[in-house]
Amino acid sequence: MKSVLVKAFILNLLLCASDTLYAGAYIFAGEANGVDLVTHPSTYTGSEDVVTVRVCIDPSSPNAMDMEYSVQNNIDIYNQLAPTLGNLKSGSNNNVPSGALDFESVALHELGHCLGMAHINAASESGLSGNNQNYTKATDGADNVLNVNAGPDGIIGSSDDVRGDDQNLVWFRKSNNDPFTIDSVIDSTTYSRNLADLPTGQAYAANADRAVSTLLGHTKTEAVMQQGTYYDEAQRTLGHDDVATLRYAASGVDERESGGGNNRNANDNYSIVLEYGGISNTNCDVSMSLTNTTGLAFCEVGGALIANGHVRITTASIEFGQGFNWFFNSSNTAPVLSAVGSQNLIEGETLTVSISATDVDPDTLSFSASGLPSFASFVDHSDGTATLTITPVVGDASLRTVSITVSDDGVPVYTDEETFDIDVAALDTDSDGLSDYEEITNYGTLPGNPDTDGDFINDGDEVSYGGDPLDPLSWPGFADGDIAPLGSPDGVINAADYLVAQRIALGEIAATSLELAHGDLYPAGSPDGVINVSDLILLLKLVQP
Amino acid sequence: MDKNNIKNHLLIGTLIVFLGMHSSLLYAEKRVVSGESSAGFSFATETATAEPVIHYQQNIQMLANIDDRPSLTVYGDGHVLVHYPVYMKRAGDYEMQLDETELVSLLQSLSADGVIDFDHEKVKQDVHAYKKQLRARGQFYEVSDAVETSIDIRLNEYQKNASSAKIKNFKTSFKWKNIEQDASRYKNNPAISKANNSVSQLNALMKDDRLIDRARR
Numbered sequence A: 001m002k003s004v005l006v007k008a009f010i011l012n013l014l015l016c017a018s019d020t021l022y023a024g025a026y027i028f029a030g031e032a033n034g035v036d037l038v039t040h041p042s043t044y045t046g047s048e049d050v051v052t053v054r055v056c057i058d059p060s061s062p063n064a065m066d067m068e069y070s071v072q073n074n075i076d077i078y079n080q081l082a083p084t085l086g087n088l089k090s091g092s093n094n095n096v097p098s099g100a101l102d103f104e105s106v107a108l109h110e111l112g113h114c115l116g117m118a119h120i121n122a123a124s125e126s127g128l129s130g131n132n133q134n135y136t137k138a139t140d141g142a143d144n145v146l147n148v149n150a151g152p153d154g155i156i157g158s159s160d161d162v163r164g165d166d167q168n169l170v171w172f173r174k175s176n177n178d179p180f181t182i183d184s185v186i187d188s189t190t191y192s193r194n195l196a197d198l199p200t201g202q203a204y205a206a207n208a209d210r211a212v213s214t215l216l217g218h219t220k221t222e223a224v225m226q227q228g229t230y231y232d233e234a235q236r237t238l239g240h241d242d243v244a245t246l247r248y249a250a251s252g253v254d255e256r257e258s259g260g261g262n263n264r265n266a267n268d269n270y271s272i273v274l275e276y277g278g279i280s281n282t283n284c285d286v287s288m289s290l291t292n293t294t295g296l297a298f299c300e301v302g303g304a305l306i307a308n309g310h311v312r313i314t315t316a317s318i319e320f321g322q323g324f325n326w327f328f329n330s331s332n333t334a335p336v337l338s339a340v341g342s343q344n345l346i347e348g349e350t351l352t353v354s355i356s357a358t359d360v361d362p363d364t365l366s367f368s369a370s371g372l373p374s375f376a377s378f379v380d381h382s383d384g385t386a387t388l389t390i391t392p393v394v395g396d397a398s399l400r401t402v403s404i405t406v407s408d409d410g411v412p413v414y415t416d417e418e419t420f421d422i423d424v425a426a427l428d429t430d431s432d433g434l435s436d437y438e439e440i441t442n443y444g445t446l447p448g449n450p451d452t453d454g455d456f457i458n459d460g461d462e463v464s465y466g467g468d469p470l471d472p473l474s475w476p477g478f479a480d481g482d483i484a485p486l487g488s489p490d491g492v493i494n495a496a497d498y499l500v501a502q503r504i505a506l507g508e509i510a511a512t513s514l515e516l517a518h519g520d521l522y523p524a525g526s527p528d529g530v531i532n533v534s535d536l537i538l539l540l541k542l543v544q545p
Numbered sequence B: 001m002d003k004n005n006i007k008n009h010l011l012i013g014t015l016i017v018f019l020g021m022h023s024s025l026l027y028a029e030k031r032v033v034s035g036e037s038s039a040g041f042s043f044a045t046e047t048a049t050a051e052p053v054i055h056y057q058q059n060i061q062m063l064a065n066i067d068d069r070p071s072l073t074v075y076g077d078g079h080v081l082v083h084y085p086v087y088m089k090r091a092g093d094y095e096m097q098l099d100e101t102e103l104v105s106l107l108q109s110l111s112a113d114g115v116i117d118f119d120h121e122k123v124k125q126d127v128h129a130y131k132k133q134l135r136a137r138g139q140f141y142e143v144s145d146a147v148e149t150s151i152d153i154r155l156n157e158y159q160k161n162a163s164s165a166k167i168k169n170f171k172t173s174f175k176w177k178n179i180e181q182d183a184s185r186y187k188n189n190p191a192i193s194k195a196n197n198s199v200s201q202l203n204a205l206m207k208d209d210r211l212i213d214r215a216r217r
Helices: A001-018 A063-082 A102-112 A130-134 A208-215 A240-250 A436-443 A457-466 A495-505 A515-521 A533-543 B003-023 B100-112 B118-138 B179-183 B190-206
Strands: A038-040 A049-058 A271-277 A286-291 A297-307 A310-321 A343-344 A351-359 A364-372 A375-381 A385-390 A398-406 A414-423 B028-032 B041-042 B053-059 B071-075 B079-084 B092-097 B139-141 B147-159 B167-177
Touching: A038 A240, A038 A436, A049 A063, A063 A102, A063 A271, A063 A457, A102 A286, A102 A297, A102 A310, A102 A343, A102 A533, A240 A271, A343 A351, A343 A385, A351 A533, A364 A375, A398 A457, A436 A457, A495 A515, A495 B118, B028 B100, B041 B100, B053 B100, B053 B190, B071 B190, B100 B147, B118 B190, B147 B179, B147 B190, B167 B179, B167 B190
Parallel strands: A038 A310, A049 A271, A049 A286, A286 A310, A343 A414
Antiparallel strands: A297 A310, A297 B139, A351 A385, A364 A398, A375 A385, A398 A414, B028 B041, B041 B147, B053 B071, B053 B147, B071 B079, B079 B092, B147 B167
8 A cells, every 4th residue: 555655656756847848839738737747758768769659440340441541641651751831621622522531631630649649739638619629739827818919919819818717638849839830859958848938039938830821921731630620621641749749759768859967868769650550459559430429520549657747658549520521631642833834035134933833632742853054953842832933134045944843641652743944145235246155255345235346337337248347347248229318328228328329429428347248249259348430330230120 | 047058168178177187188199107216207208389309410610600500309299400511511400200209219218328317516526536546546538529419308297206396397408528438438427328329329310311302302
């Protein structure tokens, strides 16, 4: 009897002496059991490097085979432990029929409970109703009442909520209290449950509710562990908050990723591996089945204390009500990339191309690009969109063939691809027929001056017809007789040209390179550099039809 | 006022007093007399405008902001309405008729199983005590995503047994989360086990073969 009392005393000490620990929304944490009670998956005792959780489907369950695909997807998602944005898919963005509940999404949530996670919102267990259930999970404090006030922004669950003496149960990222972001290190140095660690000016831990994601400027996202699903909705990937909760627990009983002093060590860290045990009831850590329960779904868990403020799951089973209109996701369909098309621009311009893709499955889509020139960049926003930015500079004129591929993360992985051209035209700032690049690199002419040598013949013409664009005394031999109006020939050979040529021949006006290029006709094929009577005779022949 | 007039007034007055004392005669009422260990009660059997005698609802709290819940409504005339929301396999509204004996039997079993007289605070304390014992052994137990069972009962009169007081215009609400799981977990708690028996009985009624889809009528 005495030993029993001693054990109970020690256990009470373990439960109560954990004020310095900062846990999060873990399933056994609460006013009765203690708020600082991190829960670990089954098979963790404090020293394992890898914690393996074997998930099975009960052979006696109806629809057991229908459940397999989704359960395996759940396992993949937890093994990837990848935080996602935009994980809520409704209406035409998913493959869930109208009026149906997505088995895969609900199973992902319940499996989270079976791994030790609790709701991050007040949820049904709070006794609150309606939208008030979306307040951040907390105990009711000394006044025995959950204080609910959405604060100035009016958004329930956000950082300005006024919660009176309600004791926060959700850990938050110390640096920004944004549950839609995540730290590279996740332990008690970066996350806290203590409101004193909130960023300056913030009142309460924000929770990863969909309305809060919008408030914080993210694509509509919600933690899987937020209680509250809708029919016609799929949520098959984890949010940052879900990943952080699991990783926080995985920092071990010392709640430090890198170990530390005070007899703490890094050996207590672990990684979680879920494995599929098939339709079986042998060696299962989590068993799933459809039953005649009136509930939609629930995870029934037992736990045992393993260290000061730390519990591990000892038993876990999930039941789904067979009376519900479940949709069993059964196969993957390929994503569809929206048409991109050829992209045409000029050196010096910037072209931003928005890329998007859709997938009837609520898969996470990722983009890649091949054949990109150095003057183009490609950014995957991880939300089904990407941006191609093309910024060619002088010298980048070219025609490039590029491919963009979108991939889903279904089983098997499917992709869609489009190949298109990026056509960059040369920039010719002074419109002299030479690109800026050619002027600078090949000819040494001025890209902003069409007539670098000032001989009234543009640089492009000089290059094309044998002149030197840098020498005002060098001109091309057009020898077409077009010299009027003076200084800007009009492309027509007529009496005006003859009259101008005559005035030159008579010495009334001096010929420039332009007039010589056009009006120096004699001798034919090798003009002599002057406009005189011989040229007038040949010009007269051109004027007369 | 002549003698005849006085006589008529007396007759009318007597009738009014009689009807006032026996108002149940103004409408049909089923009355069941209590025994030493069985409940007595009465309820109106003409219920076109009356409130139901029994309203049972399953509040599935995993669903967000969806007020449409599965429910069972039983009127005093034996008319039964069953509603399954759009997200359930049997989505739709169904109806059937219980005979008087069945309805009386149902109410008697709700009383015998303790649903009508359920002492919520006492049973909650029992559960807390159990969890406290568990905790003292370093063990924990939780069920996620509750279903709240809600049973509302309205009777003209209720008497738990022959030695109890009669209560006029009796209304009571039984509300319990996870009754199925708690009945399995706390097998030694008769209040929970018996209440779960009643819930099972109501669940069975929601699947009764006599239910007819109102949309097909």
